[in-house]
Amino acid sequence: MKKLKIGVFGATGMVGKELLNVLYDRKFPIANLRLYAGKSAGSKLKTHFGEMIVEEANNADYSELELAFFAIGSSWSEENVSKAEDSDCTLIDLSSAFRYNEEVPLVIPEINPDSIENHKLIASPNCTTSIAAIPLWYIDKNFEIKNVRIATYQATSGAGKEAMEELERETKRVLDGKKPKCEKFQYPIPFNVIPHIDEFQSNGYTKEEMKVVWETRKIFGNEDMNIECIVCARIPTYRVHSEAISVQTKNPVDIGLLRQILSEAPGVEVKDNIFNNEYPMPLTATGKYDVEVGRIRNSLIDGKYGLNFWVCGDQLLKGAALNAVQIGELVARIYEK
Amino acid sequence: MKKLKIGVFGATGMVGKELLNVLYDRKFPIANLRLYAGKSAGSKLKTHFGEMIVEEANNADYSELELAFFAIGSSWSEENVSKAEDSDCTLIDLSSAFRYNEEVPLVIPEINPDSIENHKLIASPNCTTSIAAIPLWYIDKNFEIKNVRIATYQATSGAGKEAMEELERETKRVLDGKKPKCEKFQYPIPFNVIPHIDEFQSNGYTKEEMKVVWETRKIFGNEDMNIECIVCARIPTYRVHSEAISVQTKNPVDIGLLRQILSEAPGVEVKDNIFNNEYPMPLTATGKYDVEVGRIRNSLIDGKYGLNFWVCGDQLLKGAALNAVQIGELVARIYEK
Numbered sequence: 281m282k283k284l285k286i287g288v289f290g291a292t293g294m295v296g297k298e299l300l301n302v303l304y305d306r307k308f309p310i311a312n313l314r315l316y317a318g319k320s321a322g323s324k325l326k327t328h329f330g331e332m333i334v335e336e337a338n339n340a341d342y343s344e345l346e347l348a349f350f351a352i353g354s355s356w357s358e359e360n361v362s363k364a365e366d367s368d369c370t371l372i373d374l375s376s377a378f379r380y381n382e383e384v385p386l387v388i389p390e391i392n393p394d395s396i397e398n399h400k401l402i403a404s405p406n407c408t409t410s411i412a413a414i415p416l417w418y419i420d421k422n423f424e425i426k427n428v429r430i431a432t433y434q435a436t437s438g439a440g441k442e443a444m445e446e447l448e449r450e451t452k453r454v455l456d457g458k459k460p461k462c463e464k465f466q467y468p469i470p471f472n473v474i475p476h477i478d479e480f481q482s483n484g485y486t487k488e489e490m491k492v493v494w495e496t497r498k499i500f501g502n503e504d505m506n507i508e509c510i511v512c513a514r515i516p517t518y519r520v521h522s523e524a525i526s527v528q529t530k531n532p533v534d535i536g537l538l539r540q541i542l543s544e545a546p547g548v549e550v551k552d553n554i555f556n557n558e559y560p561m562p563l564t565a566t567g568k569y570d571v572e573v574g575r576i577r578n579s580l581i582d583g584k585y586g587l588n589f590w591v592c593g594d595q596l597l598k599g600a601a602l603n604a605v606q607i608g609e610l611v612a613r614i615y616e617k
Numbered sequence: 618m619k620k621l622k623i624g625v626f627g628a629t630g631m632v633g634k635e636l637l638n639v640l641y642d643r644k645f646p647i648a649n650l651r652l653y654a655g656k657s658a659g660s661k662l663k664t665h666f667g668e669m670i671v672e673e674a675n676n677a678d679y680s681e682l683e684l685a686f687f688a689i690g691s692s693w694s695e696e697n698v699s700k701a702e703d704s705d706c707t708l709i710d711l712s713s714a715f716r717y718n719e720e721v722p723l724v725i726p727e728i729n730p731d732s733i734e735n736h737k738l739i740a741s742p743n744c745t746t747s748i749a750a751i752p753l754w755y756i757d758k759n760f761e762i763k764n765v766r767i768a769t770y771q772a773t774s775g776a777g778k779e780a781m782e783e784l785e786r787e788t789k790r791v792l793d794g795k796k797p798k799c800e801k802f803q804y805p806i807p808f809n810v811i812p813h814i815d816e817f818q819s820n821g822y823t824k825e826e827m828k829v830v831w832e833t834r835k836i837f838g839n840e841d842m843n844i845e846c847i848v849c850a851r852i853p854t855y856r857v858h859s860e861a862i863s864v865q866t867k868n869p870v871d872i873g874l875l876r877q878i879l880s881e882a883p884g885v886e887v888k889d890n891i892f893n894n895e896y897p898m899p900l901t902a903t904g905k906y907d908v909e910v911g912r913i914r915n916s917l918i919d920g921k922y923g924l925n926f927w928v929c930g931d932q933l934l935k936g937a938a939l940n941a942v943q944i945g946e947l948v949a950r951i952y953e954k
Contacts (some may be wrong), residue, residue, distance in 0.1 A: 427918050429925075431768035431847065431861035433810050452792055455785065471784075471854045472900045473770050475861075475912055475927045480891040484872075484914030493917060508917040510768065510861040510925045515852050517808045524768035524812075524847040526863070535821075554817040563809040575812055577821030580830060580845040581764050588766075588847045590812045 282616045283311035285344065286608075287369075289337050290351035291315035292325060294441045295374060298601035299349050304328035306605060309612055316340055318352055342367035347611055349604055350374060361401060370611050371401045372604050379403040379495055386498045389606040390547045391417050396610050404607055407599025408432055408488065408512060409495040411591055412523050414547045415573050419587075420500065422541055424530035426585075428507040430492060433515045433522035434477060435562065438595050439464055444518055451516070465514065474514040488512040520562035521595045525588070532584035535576055542573055547598065552576050560592035568594055569602050619953045620648035622681065623945075624706075626674050627688035628652035629662060631778045632711060635938035636686050641665035643942060646949055653677055655689055679704035684948055686941055687711060698738060707948050708738045709941050716740040716832055723835045726943040727884045728754045733947050741944055744936025745769055745825065745849060746832040748928055749860050751884045752910050756924075757837065759878055761867035763922075765844040767829060770852045770859035771814060772899065775932050776801055781855055788853070802851065811851040825849040857899035858932045862925070869921035872913055879910055884935065889913050897929035905931055906939050 286303070290296040296317070303310065304327070313329055316337040323334050337352060342364040350357045354375035361378070364371055378384040378401060385395040386403045388410060396402055405413070412430060419425060437444040443464040450460040451470040460468035467474055478487035489509035497505045543550040551558050552574035560572030571593035579586030593599055623640070627633040633654070640647065641664070650666055653674040660671050674689060679701040687694045691712035698715070701708055715721040715738060722732040723740045725747055733739055742750070749767060756762055774781040780801040787797040788807040797805035804811055815824035826846035834842045880887040888895050889911035897909030908930035916923030930936055 429766060429847075429863050429918070433770065433850065433852065448792065451788060455789055455792070466894050467898060467900055472898055473852070473854065473859045473929075474898060475859070475896050476891075476894065483917075484891065484912075485917070506918045508863075508925065510766075510863045511912055511927050513770065513859070513861070513927075515770065515810070515854075517810065517853070522810045522812070522850070524850070524861075526766050526845075526847045554813075554821065557803050557813065559812050561804060561809055561811060563804055575821075575848055580820075580822070581766070581843045588845065590848050590850075592810075 281309040281612050283309040284346040284612055284615060285312045286310050287314045287316060287340060287345040287348040288351070289316045289340070289348060291334055292317045292320040292323065293351060294437055294444070294596055295351040295600045298596045299351060299604065300327045300329070302597070302601045302605045306609070308605060308608065314345070318356065342369040345369040346615065347372070347608055349608070372404060372607050372611070373401065374404045374600055374604050376406065376491065379405065380498070386495060387607050388413050388499055388603060389610055390414050392499055392501065393610050396607070396614070398614070402607055402611070404600070404604040405495045405499065406488070406491040407438055407595035408434065408521055408523065409492050409499070410599045410603050411521055411571050411593030411595065412492070412525060413496060413499060414545060414571060415542060415589065415591060416496065416527070417500065418541050418545050419527055419529065419533070419538065422538070423533045426506060426528040426530050429510055429526045431510040431524045432512045434512060435517040435519045435521055435595060436469060436514065437519050438521065439514070447516055447518065469514065469516050471516060475511050477512045477514055485509070486512060517562050519594060519596060520565045520592050521599060522560070522562060522590065522592045524590055526579070526586070528579070528582050528586040533578060533587050535578055535587065538587070539576060547571060548573055550574065560590055562592055565592035565594055567597070569597055571598055618646040618949050620646040621683040621949055621952060622649045623647050624651045624653055624677060624682040624685040625688070626653045626677070626685060628671055629654045629657040629660065630688060631774055631781070631933055632688040632937045635933045636688060636941065637664045637666070639934070639938045639942045643946070645942060645945065651682070655693065679706040682706040683952065684709070684945055686945070709741060709944050709948070710738065711741045711937055711941050713743065713828065716742065716835070723832060724944050725750050725836055725940060726947055727751050729836055729838065730947055733944070733951070735951070739944055739948070741937070741941040742832045742836060743825070743828040744775055744932035745771065745858055745860070746829050746836070747936045747940050748858055748908050748930030748932065749829070749862060750833060750836060751882060751908060752879060752926070752928060753833065753864070754837065755878050755882050756864055756866065756870070756875065759875070760870045763843060763865040763867050766847055766863045768847040768861045769849045771849060772854040772856050772858055772932060773806060773851065774856050775858065776851070784853055784855065806851065806853050808853060812848050814849045814851055822846070823849060854899050856931060856933060857902045857929050858936060859897070859899060859927065859929045861927055863916070863923070865916070865919050865923040870915060870924050872915055872924065875924070876913060884908060885910055887911065897927055899929055902929035902931055906934055908935050
């Protein structure tokens with residue numbers, strides 16, 4: 281494959297570090313790698329590619345790059361994307377800045393790789409969306425989805441490195457008999473659940489809850505898809521989002537057949553043997569590329585025309601870095617043509 | 618009110634201790650109080666009623682009691698309930714032993730107080746059921762429920778004192794850089810989620826998931842009620858079960874009206890002001906008698922004919938001790954007649 285000049289923006293953040301790990305692990309065709317950041321510019325970063333200097337993100341010269349990963353944040357992406365316009369650099373944006381822009385494809389490579397076409401700006405979806413999307417896609421293809429309802433159990437690292445550190449630090453405080461504080465979260469997170477991620481919208485849903493709706497519809501190419509989040513909740517875990525998902529279908533679902541289909545689906549690991557206490561958990565899904573899927577069974581309400589299941593996916597990997605690198609691999613193939 | 622001779626069985630357990638707290642706090646009419654336990658028999662227990670000796674549960678003489686709370690466990694309840702048969706003692710059983718017995722009323726005093734009649738054995742429901750039931754009851758009465766789907770976020774103390782201690786002890790181990798162990802749970806619980814509570818049934822649902830179905834139907838007097846748990850999951854919290862609930866209704870739901878109805882409902886505290894970040898959380902619901910209800914909004918899928926909401930309730934209180942004492946208060950009134 282043609283080797284590319286790569287830039288990783290936000291290289292010192294949680295997702296940035298995972299981007300570097302995944303690029304290395306998947307032997308991405310790299311001709312030259314440069315790291316960029318905002319606040320941490322000027323620092324040195326130890327990577328699998330050796331110790332590297334982190335450059336100032338705002339001053340990047342996109343003519344020196346062929347592929348850039350934007351993992352700094354949505355307002356930074358919004359402000360900087362035009363700087364690459366006159367260059368040949370393709371941008372993969374991990375923020376929410378352009379996901380809902382009609383002219384920007386929103387891509388999960390296992391589902392809609394072709395939507396990349398020759399776009400120079402490609403968006404990677406929200407973590408909660410990515411983790412649920414692949415099993416939902418196979419359910420839709422085989423049994424036709426009527427309705428989807430999701431309740432999430434989201435890890436602190438989804439809110440960034442400092443949020444994860446806050447969980448650790450404040451949990452220690454609680455265990456020392458002290459009162460926990462909160463900075464990154466609205467309330468103390470140790471031994472608590474916070475049913476509030478991202479901003480509230482005028483319809484009473486949070487933006488996190490709406491992202492799943494907007495993004496799944498766009499990725500599935502079905503603007504009328506019936507999908508909603510009962511709630512998106514933050515729980516005191518470090519890594520991996522879990523999701524309880526209830527689906528109604530137009531056609532009857534044979535659970536054995538669905539397990540078989542999902543076990544052959546790329547990006548999915550079926551962990552569904554209740555007789556052996558095998559089911560998805562953050563404990564086992566942490567650091568894993570595949571999304572774990574289990575507890576698959578027909579609905580008590582809808583019978584064969586519905587099912588309930590449970591997924592756990594590393595939101596820093598399939599929910600962010602891995603999905604973006606997979607998009608990068610598709611871009612690399614296009615560059616080759 | 619006529620003062621009664623009370624026995625608390627399982628007095629040294631988590632629920633037992635809460636039973637004593639609630640009896641004291643609600644000024645229960647007590648003529649004489651005796652404590653019983655299995656393993657801890659012979660020990661002394663400090664209570665609001667003074668330091669008391671814990672007697673051997675198996676040797677209790679029920680002719681000396683008028684009202685007994687059974688909070689030892691379902692197999693103990695099964696084995697011991699017949700011992701009270703020839704006495705005048707009324708038994709309130711907090712275990713699952715008799716909940717599904719047609720001749721035994723299963724009672725939430727805010728919902729079906731009259732089902733107590735003159736029964737001498739009364740069952741108090743599972744914690745997950747009790748916490749969701751009151752808001753669901755008011756939704757059903759006012760808008761007629763079509764379907765209910767629940768995903769739970771359950772605290773470790775629901776599995777007993779040792780399970781809660783395991784969370785604390787093993788979380789410390791993790792924070793000290795050690796590998797966590799598990800004894801009370803199937804897998805380590807610190808910073809993890811375990812989608813498995815109680816035993817798996819042949820239909821792929823856990824017994825915990827089915828308890829909510831069986832018990833809600835019985836309490837509501839509606840054997841055909843469409844209700845299911847997407848999943849019942851254990852999370853690393855000490856106390857309070859949270860539940861994400863999705864309801865479809867036969868009649869359109871006016872959310873403002875529902876908030877008004879719930880704010881006047883006994884046993885419920887509406888915490889639902891998203892502009893002020895007010896919503897139910899374990900942090901605020903711990904130690905509270907009322908179940909917190911919030912994040913109430915119409916469904917994106919069903920519009921006015923559906924809603925999503927979030928409840929947090931102290932499973933040791935409304936989920937166990939409080940509900941049992943409330944049943945006891947109804948029994949005390951019957952004794953008075």
